[in-house]
Amino acid sequence: MDNTDRSWMYRRLENGFLSSEFCVGVETFVSFALSHPECLLDGKLRCPCNRKKCRNKCFEEAETVKFHLGRYGFVPNYYCWQFHGDQYVPPMFPNFNMEAPSSSTCFVNRSTQQEFIDPIQSDQYFCNTEHGNTYFDDTNQNETNEFAEENPHTDSGNDDPQSPNSPVKSLYEMIKSAEKEIWDGNPHGHSLLSVLARLLKMKQEHNMSERNYNDMCQLMSELCPSDNSVPESFYATKKLIKDLGLPVEKIDVCQNNCMIYWGEDDSLTECKICQHPRYRRSRRRSTNRKTQTPYKKMYYFPITQRLQRLYASTATASHMRWHKEHHFDGETMTHPSDSPAWRHFDAMHPSFASEIRNVRLGMSTDGFQPFGQSGQQYSSWPVIVTPYNLPPWMCMKEEYMFLTVIVPGPHNPKDKLDVFLQPLIAELQSLWCSGVQTYDMHSKQNFNLRVALLWTISDFPAYAMLSGWSTAGKQACPHCMSDSNAFTLPCSGKTSWFDNHRKFLPEDHPLRRNRVMFIRGRRVLDPAPIVKQGDELLNELEEYGFRPSYEVDSETINKEIASYVQCGWRRRSILWELPYWSTNLIRHNLDVMHVEKNVFDNVFNTERPTSFIRLA
Known part of the structure; x- marks a missing residue:
């Protein structure tokens, strides 16, 4: 069979039966995968079938893989067998990213898979498809990486300056337009971005209503020259801030903290564990989810965009390498990168460690009462992550402690904390297995950013x-x-x-x-x-x-x-x-x-x- 033509992978059936071409191709694929022991686990190979529980996530026996492929077919667009030791990228498919691939990794642009996969669900290997690339997972402890040993501080295979990818380019353009003066010649030089930041800060500090905010915006617009760009309302402000690309997800929660209505359970109207209704009763009995009020909801702030911002800004991009470039005298530990735990992680995952711009995180959580001891008894649990790539005088600052999850009260979640961590863990799985295409402002290079969670920090009850x-x-x-x-x-x-x-x-x-x-x-x-x-x-x-x-x-x-x-x-x-x-x-x-x-x-x-x- 011609190895350059893999179109047989998606011609499984012929007149209702498995085609002979597909059966021969499956045998060829399994033989090829078994010939690469570095991609096997105890003699088992990753199952690339389109079954939801597989999709290159779990390891199965060869015969089981053949059965699954015959029943479910291959996962969409898996022409490059990168999870089975393949370094071949077929030139016949124009959607592959051919820009300077690493010698040890096969990158595949999968922008065409958006219709198949939901990027926020817990599918480790098929997420962030809008700009992401699939990546070989290095969880095998016996993995060797000659490229990492020869070039431990290498950023990418090409040192020539590159233009930012489309998301970063749109961010730069938006900031550039927002930094224009609110009107030409204003004495204090205020820009639209600075005015929005000040207005939102005032709204939060003084607990302003939306109506009060809208009236203030209209008054400011009337006092300024006619060619001003002051936002007209709170809705207009939110639309402008939304373009910054730092979203927040509001996820409905069971009143008893049994589950969150997220992912496959997003369409449920009652808890699948305790059967408690999702929404409060209303007189209108509307079936429109936008007008119904849930009993409880949590807030989730994705971390991918915020980590990308650290490399998109000249103020932080160069500091994200400090963990590798600083000098360690071998005795005094000044940063987590000097610890044995950090070095042990690098030794276990050499391909992750070979890219010094990959991010290592720490996670912390604890409960607090927002209304104080004398007010209403309400316990809320924020979950915070911190990037350890930054030097110690930066990574412990408030602006680099990223709030990711707000667990609602009024009671301590106790053993149900994992229920609220599901979106964060799904995103961390995606950032480890697939990564996300990111632009480094310091080196003017695009690279595949991957992320790992090293440990948690808490008190003993939260432990x-x-x-x-x-x-x-x-x-x-x-x-x-x-x-x-x-x-x-x-x-x-x-x-x-x-x-x-x-x-x-x-x-x-x-x-x-x-x-x-x-x-x-x-x-x-x-x-x-x-x-x-x-x-x-x-x-x-x-x-x-x-x-x-x-x-x-x-x-x-x-x-x-x-x-x-x-x-x-x-x-x-x-x-x-x-x-x-x-x-x-x-x-x-x-x-x-x-x-x-x-x-x-x-x-x-x-x-x-x-x-x-x-x-x-």
Whole structure:
């Protein structure tokens, strides 16, 4: 068969039966895939059929792949077999991007797939199709990348300046037009963009109504010369701001936090778990979704466009390389890029590390009461991500902490936090597997931007919500897990972890044999527990059968499993859906404030003499 003509892939049926040409082609495809072991996982290959659960996401046996291809056909526009070791790009299809491909990666422009795929749903390998490119996933730990070893700081295969891609070009044009003076010769030099920013800030700070805002805009327009460009209303302001390309998604939520009406569940009118209605009752009984009021809704702010802005601006584009270009003396850690966890991630995913402009994120969440302690009891949970590519004096600034999810109250979401993280995880999967075409203002180059989440940062109760491990009871310690020596106090019935720390001392330490200063008559000879790796934890969760909290009947099933196996797991965290999460050396961190205040202060105040205690 001529390997340059793969049109047979989409001529599956002939007179209602599988065509002989298609069957021969499938055999050729499977043989080709099996000849590239770097793309296999335990002898299995990615299934490229058009079945929703496959589509190059899951690994199957060769015979199963043949059966799926015969039943469902190939996924649309998969002429380049990049997930199966193919470096060939057929010249007969004009939609392929032939501009300077990397020697180790096959990029395919898939702008024609918009009619097939929804870019916001959790389809890892077919998203961001408007400007995105498919990309070989490097989750295989045995992957080797000679190109990355020879050129660890390479930006792209072509150093010639390139023009910005169409989204960035339209952004530049919009900003340029908005920076024109509000009228020629105004004494303060105000532009349309600066006026809009000031007006929106005033509306937010003074809690202005839309009617008040519209009246103020009309008054400003009457006071200015006739050729002014002051917006006429709040609606006109929103239309201008929308062109900045920083959208916000309002997603309806079940009143009991069971599910969000998003993705495949967007058209439902009642909760699929508790059957609670989605909308409030109205007298008009309208079926128009725009006029109906949901019981609860969340806000999601996509991060892709904001990360692209960091490279589109000259103020930040050059700083996004700092994590790789700064000097590390080998002793003092001044940035997360100096940590062993960062270097371990680079070693596990060399193709991701070979592009220094790929972004690494940290995620943090905590609850707060917007109405204060004396007002209405309402707990809201914002989720914030921070890019660690920036130097430490920038990445910890407020303007570089991206608010992504606002979890509505009034109650603590607890184990239901994963329900609200679904859009964020789907976007992170897309940015890892496919990436997004981005323009680097510093090098004047277009490149494929990929993103990885390194870890989370939270306090101890929020750690349980993010990880799925319970922080209450005798197995609360996520380090000791089932090897904890906690005990119950006889009088109060509370759990105590006193004298659990001596096992972490060196084996010949004298305090291990001390029978007086700790629990009387007790020596500690047991070694410190071994910390389990991510793969071991994931296998343990799969063996027990824990489910994510957003699945139907997951709450009942998880409770039964937890009571039966007597372990600290309560559910399977949604973070395990990230293909690289199990390879992270550190997945969760406790924030510094709680470590300093709750641990150090209590130990120090207990140990120091009472004569030094300051009286209030």
